[in-house]
Amino acid sequence: MWNHFDTNGTPRTNNNLEGYNLKLNIHLSIASADIFKLISKLKIEEVDASLKYFRSAKNEKPPTRNKLYVINDAILLNQKQG
Known part of the structure; x- marks a missing residue:
């Protein structure tokens, strides 16, 4: 935890x-995916982000x-305050 002492809310x-x-x-499941499959996936990702x-x-x-x-x-907040 020592290297995250000044981390506030960021991953x-x-x-x-x-x-x-x-x-x-x-999702793409193959090494050289079809460009149309990639574009379709990126459109879905854009909707999710929006x-x-x-x-x-x-x-x-x-x-x-996640509980962890x-x-x-x-624990990190407790260390900062203590």
Whole structure:
């Protein structure tokens, strides 16, 4: 936790990026995917991102986080305060 002492709300790792990359690779499922399949997937991703943006603009509650990440954030906050 020492290297994340000044981290405030931003991801502490690049796991979110690795997860997105894995999801994209699984969807395309072959090394040289068809360009139309890629464009279709990117359109779906754009719609998902737009929905997340509009939900956050309307101050809707985000989906619940993984319990482990909530615990890690609480430990880090406790270390900062102590």
